[in-house]
Amino acid sequence: MKPVNVGLLGIGTVGGGTYTVLTRNAEEISRRAGRPIRIFAVADRNLEHARNIAKDACKITDDAFAVVGDPAVDVVVELIGGYDLARELVLTAIHNGKHVVTANKALLAVHGNEIFAAARKKGVIVAFEAAVAGGIPIIKALREGLAANRIEWVAGIINGTTNFILSEMRDRGLSFAEALAGAQRLGYAEADPTFDIEGIDAAHKATLMASIAFGIPVQFDKAYVEGITRLEAIDLKYAEQLGYRIKLLGIAKRREDGVELRVHPVLIPAKRLIANVEGAMNAVLVKADAVGATLYYGKGAGAEPTASAVIADLVDVARAATTDPNNRVPHLAFQSDQLHDLPILPIAEAETACYLRLTVADKPGVLADVTRILADQEISIDAFLQREPKEGKTDVIMLTHRCKEKQADAAICKIEDLSAVVGKVTRLRLEDLQ
Amino acid sequence: MKPVNVGLLGIGTVGGGTYTVLTRNAEEISRRAGRPIRIFAVADRNLEHARNIAKDACKITDDAFAVVGDPAVDVVVELIGGYDLARELVLTAIHNGKHVVTANKALLAVHGNEIFAAARKKGVIVAFEAAVAGGIPIIKALREGLAANRIEWVAGIINGTTNFILSEMRDRGLSFAEALAGAQRLGYAEADPTFDIEGIDAAHKATLMASIAFGIPVQFDKAYVEGITRLEAIDLKYAEQLGYRIKLLGIAKRREDGVELRVHPVLIPAKRLIANVEGAMNAVLVKADAVGATLYYGKGAGAEPTASAVIADLVDVARAATTDPNNRVPHLAFQSDQLHDLPILPIAEAETACYLRLTVADKPGVLADVTRILADQEISIDAFLQREPKEGKTDVIMLTHRCKEKQADAAICKIEDLSAVVGKVTRLRLEDLQ
Numbered sequence: 067m068k069p070v071n072v073g074l075l076g077i078g079t080v081g082g083g084t085y086t087v088l089t090r091n092a093e094e095i096s097r098r099a100g101r102p103i104r105i106f107a108v109a110d111r112n113l114e115h116a117r118n119i120a121k122d123a124c125k126i127t128d129d130a131f132a133v134v135g136d137p138a139v140d141v142v143v144e145l146i147g148g149y150d151l152a153r154e155l156v157l158t159a160i161h162n163g164k165h166v167v168t169a170n171k172a173l174l175a176v177h178g179n180e181i182f183a184a185a186r187k188k189g190v191i192v193a194f195e196a197a198v199a200g201g202i203p204i205i206k207a208l209r210e211g212l213a214a215n216r217i218e219w220v221a222g223i224i225n226g227t228t229n230f231i232l233s234e235m236r237d238r239g240l241s242f243a244e245a246l247a248g249a250q251r252l253g254y255a256e257a258d259p260t261f262d263i264e265g266i267d268a269a270h271k272a273t274l275m276a277s278i279a280f281g282i283p284v285q286f287d288k289a290y291v292e293g294i295t296r297l298e299a300i301d302l303k304y305a306e307q308l309g310y311r312i313k314l315l316g317i318a319k320r321r322e323d324g325v326e327l328r329v330h331p332v333l334i335p336a337k338r339l340i341a342n343v344e345g346a347m348n349a350v351l352v353k354a355d356a357v358g359a360t361l362y363y364g365k366g367a368g369a370e371p372t373a374s375a376v377i378a379d380l381v382d383v384a385r386a387a388t389t390d391p392n393n394r395v396p397h398l399a400f401q402s403d404q405l406h407d408l409p410i411l412p413i414a415e416a417e418t419a420c421y422l423r424l425t426v427a428d429k430p431g432v433l434a435d436v437t438r439i440l441a442d443q444e445i446s447i448d449a450f451l452q453r454e455p456k457e458g459k460t461d462v463i464m465l466t467h468r469c470k471e472k473q474a475d476a477a478i479c480k481i482e483d484l485s486a487v488v489g490k491v492t493r494l495r496l497e498d499l500q
Numbered sequence: 501m502k503p504v505n506v507g508l509l510g511i512g513t514v515g516g517g518t519y520t521v522l523t524r525n526a527e528e529i530s531r532r533a534g535r536p537i538r539i540f541a542v543a544d545r546n547l548e549h550a551r552n553i554a555k556d557a558c559k560i561t562d563d564a565f566a567v568v569g570d571p572a573v574d575v576v577v578e579l580i581g582g583y584d585l586a587r588e589l590v591l592t593a594i595h596n597g598k599h600v601v602t603a604n605k606a607l608l609a610v611h612g613n614e615i616f617a618a619a620r621k622k623g624v625i626v627a628f629e630a631a632v633a634g635g636i637p638i639i640k641a642l643r644e645g646l647a648a649n650r651i652e653w654v655a656g657i658i659n660g661t662t663n664f665i666l667s668e669m670r671d672r673g674l675s676f677a678e679a680l681a682g683a684q685r686l687g688y689a690e691a692d693p694t695f696d697i698e699g700i701d702a703a704h705k706a707t708l709m710a711s712i713a714f715g716i717p718v719q720f721d722k723a724y725v726e727g728i729t730r731l732e733a734i735d736l737k738y739a740e741q742l743g744y745r746i747k748l749l750g751i752a753k754r755r756e757d758g759v760e761l762r763v764h765p766v767l768i769p770a771k772r773l774i775a776n777v778e779g780a781m782n783a784v785l786v787k788a789d790a791v792g793a794t795l796y797y798g799k800g801a802g803a804e805p806t807a808s809a810v811i812a813d814l815v816d817v818a819r820a821a822t823t824d825p826n827n828r829v830p831h832l833a834f835q836s837d838q839l840h841d842l843p844i845l846p847i848a849e850a851e852t853a854c855y856l857r858l859t860v861a862d863k864p865g866v867l868a869d870v871t872r873i874l875a876d877q878e879i880s881i882d883a884f885l886q887r888e889p890k891e892g893k894t895d896v897i898m899l900t901h902r903c904k905e906k907q908a909d910a911a912i913c914k915i916e917d918l919s920a921v922v923g924k925v926t927r928l929r930l931e932d933l934q
Contacts, residue, residue, distance in 0.1 A: 087790045091650050097715055097838035098647050100826060201791035203645025211629075211637025213532045214811030216525050281531055339773060339797060356521045357635035357798060357808035363773060364794030374791035377648030388824035392534060395819065404531035
C-alpha cells in the first residue's frame with residue numbers, strides 16, 4: 067500500500083524523537099496502520115543537523131514553505147513552536163489540502179478557532195494529541211473514549227517542570243528558587259522558564275481540554291493563570307501536616323452559568339491518586355456523569371513520549387483519510403455547528419475551598435476578629451492549625467469550606483487590615499477532587 | 501441526519517445503564533457524533549421489565565433473533581453474556597451485515613478469532629471497549645493512543661470484585677472468606693463468584709489486552725490463571741511490612757521467545773501508583789518503548805461506567821461507517837494479515853521475583869539448608885523477615901530476585917522436603933513494575 071508521506075517542520079527534540087520512533091518501530095506501526103508512514107521531507111533551519119538525524123528522508127531543506135507546498139507531502143507535522151510562523155505554515159498547509167499534526171499548544175490555544183475553521187473548510191484534519199500531556203492519549207480519551215458522558219470537570223497536572231519543582235520543594239525542603247535552579251541543571255526547566263513556572267503552558271493545555279470537554283470555542287484569553295513562583299516551602303509543609311499535597315493544576319469545570327478555566331497551585335487531599343503524581347510526570351483526572359472519575363497518567367514531555375502522540379495522530383490521519391469528513395472526530399470533540407457559547411467565568415466567580423496562612427501577634431482577640439470577618443463573608447472554617455508563638459508572633463493556618471473567590475478576596479482584604487495581623491495573608495486554593 | 505438505530509440484546513444492569521445514559525445525554529452525544537444514536541429495538545427474556553425501562557424503544561421483543569434480523573437495525577449491542585447463545589447471535593448479526601458492540605469478554609476471549617474473521621469477511625465492526633476495565637478507555641488507548649509504540653508489557657487490576665476483597669482483607673484484617681461474604685452483601689460479588697475470585701474474568705480481559713498489545717490471535721486457553729481464594733491475611737500483612745501491596749494482576753508481557761500471559765496475586769512496591777488503587781476500582785499500567793509507562797484508572801464495572809464504554813463504541817461505529825473498511829482500526833489493533841504467531845509461554849517459563857513464607861522449627865541449620873537449596877537453583881535472596889519464635893516454630897519470609905517459575909517450583913519442592921519445615925511453602929509472585 068502507498069506510504070503516508072510526512073513533511074516534518076522542525077527536527078529538534080520532538081522532531082528527532084518522531085523520526086527515531088517512526089524508523090525504529092516502522093514495522094510495528096505499519097502492521098497497525100496498514101501502510102508505512104515515513105518522513106518524506108524535513109525542514110529545519112539547521113540543515114547539517116537535519117541531515118545528520120533524518121538520514122532516510124527524501125528531501126531536506128531549510129525552507130519550511132517548500133515542504134508545506136510539496137505536492138508529494140500528505141501530512142505536515144508542525145514542531146516549530148511559537149505563534150506567527152507556525153500559524154502561517156499551518157494555514158498554508160491547510161490551504162494546500164494537507165492534513166496537519168501539531169504539538170503546538172500555544173498556537174492552538176490562541177489561534178485554534180481560526181485554524182480549525184480553515185481545516186473544516188478544506189476538509190482536512192488538524193490533530194494535536196501531543197499538545198496536551200505529551201504521550202498520554204488524553205485528547206483521544208476526552209474526545210472519543212468518554213463520548214457518552216457529560217463531562218463535569220477536568221483537573222490535570224499538565225506541566226512536568228512545575229510538578230518536578232514542587233516535588234523537589236516538598237521532598238528536600240528547598241525554596242522555589244533552589245528547586246528551579248536544580249530543575250534547570252537537570253534539563254527539566256529551560257533557561258527562560260517563564261512559560262512553565264508562570265502557568266502559561268498549563269493554561270494553554272487547560273484551554274484546549276476545556277473546549278474538548280464542554281464543546282466551547284478555544285478562549286485562552288479568558289483563562290485565569292497563576293504560576294508557582296510565589297509558593298513558599300513553608301506552605302507545602304503546613305499543607306502536608308493537614309493531609310494535603312500542593313500541585314499546579316489546570317482546571318476546567320462546567321457550571322450552570324458558565325465554565326471555570328483556571329491554572330493555579332491547589333491543595334489536594336494526599337490520599338487521592340493524583341496527589342501522588344511526582345517528579346516530571348503528568349496526570350489528568352476527568353469527572354464525567356456516566357463513567358465517574360477516570361485518571362490518565364504518564365510522561366508529559368520529552369522526545370519519545372511526545373513523538374508517541376505525534377505518531378498516534380499520524381496513524382489516525384492515515385485511517386481517517388477515507389472517511390466522509392462529516393463523520394470524522396470533530397477537532398473540538400463536538401460538531402463545529404454544535405459548539406456552545408458557555409461563558410468562561412471571571413476568577414471572582416470561581417468556587418474553591420481555601421488555605422489561609424497569616425502571621426499574627428500573639429495576643430488575645432485576634433482569632434476572634436479573623437473568624438468574625440470570615441463569618442461575615444459566609445466563609446466557614448474546616449480545619450485549623452496554630453504554631454508555637456515565637457518572638458511574640460505565631461503562624462495561623464486555616465482551611466475553609468468552599469466559597470467564591472470574591473468572598474475570599476473581601477475577607478483577606480479585611481483580615482490584612484487588622485492591626486494584629488503582620489504582613490500579607492497567604493491564600494492557596496484547595497480542591498477535594500471527589 | 502438519520503439516527504443510528506441500535507438493537508439492544510439484554511436490558512439488565514449494563515443494558516439498562518446504556519438506555520439511561522443514551523437518553524439522558526442524547527443531546528450531548530448527538531452533538532459529538534453528528535447524528536442521534538437511539539435504542540430502536542430491545543430484546544429481553546423479561547418483556548415487562550424491558551417495557552418498564554426502554555419506554556421510548558420502537559420495538560420490544562423476547563426474540564433476540566428478531567432484533568439481529570431486523571433490517572432497520574444498524575448496530576447490535578450484545579449484553580446477554582455467556583458463550584453459546586451470545587456467539588450465535590453475534591455471528592448472525594455479522595452475517596446480516598450489522599456492526600456489533602459487545603461487553604462480553606468471555607465470548608471474545610474464547611471465540612474472538614472466529615468472530616473477528618467473520619466480521620472482516622462482511623466488512624463490519626465488532627467493538628468491545630466495555631469488555632476490558634469497564635468505563636476506562638483502555639482498548640482505545642492500546643489500539644490507537646499508543647499506536648506508535650512497541651508495547652513491552654501490560655499489567656492491570658482488571659477485576660473490581662477481587663480488588664475490593666483484597667482491600668478489605670488489608671484494611672480490616674479480614675480473612676478471604678469474610679471479605680468475600682462482605683463483598684457479596686454489598687453487591688460487589690455475585691452469588692456465584694467463581695469467575696471473579698478464581699481469576700477467570702481477569703484472564704479473559706488479559707487475553708484480549710495481550711492480543712491488542714502484541715498483535716497475536718486470542719488464546720485464552722494458554723493463559724495461566726490463579727485467583728485469590730488461597731490468599732491468607734497474614735501474607736498481606738507480611739507484604740505490607742516489606743513495603744508491598746498484594747493485588748490480583750492480569751499480566752501480558754512480551755519476550756523474545758514468546759508472550760507471558762498470566763493472572764495471579766502479585767506483590768507490588770507500595771509506592772507505585774497502581775499499588776494504591778483500592779476498592780472496586782480498576783487500573784491498567786502499560787509499558788511501551790516510546791512513551792514509557794502510562795496508567796489508566798477508573799471504574800471497571802457497574803451500569804453507567806460500562807454503558808460509557810458501550811456508547812463510546814457506538815459513536816465510533818457511527819463515524820467509521822463511511823470509512824473504507826481496510827482503513828478502520830483493526831479489531832486486534834494490528835491488520836489481520838499482520839498478526840504474529842508468538843507463542844504464549846507456559847507458566848514454568850515465566851520470570852518473576854518471589855515471596856516465600858515458610859514455617860520452620862526453631863533450631864539451628866534450617867536457614868542454611870533453605871538458602872543452600874535456593875542457591876542451588878540460582879535463586880538469590882533480596883529481603884528477609886523472621887518472626888519471633890512461638891511454641892518452637894517461627895515464620896520465615898523471603899523475597900527473592902527474579903527467577904523462572906520452574907526454578908522456584910524446584911526449590912519449593914526441596915524446601916518442603918526438609919524435616920524442619922512445617923507444612924507447605926506459601927509462594928506469591930512479585931513484580932517491580934518499573
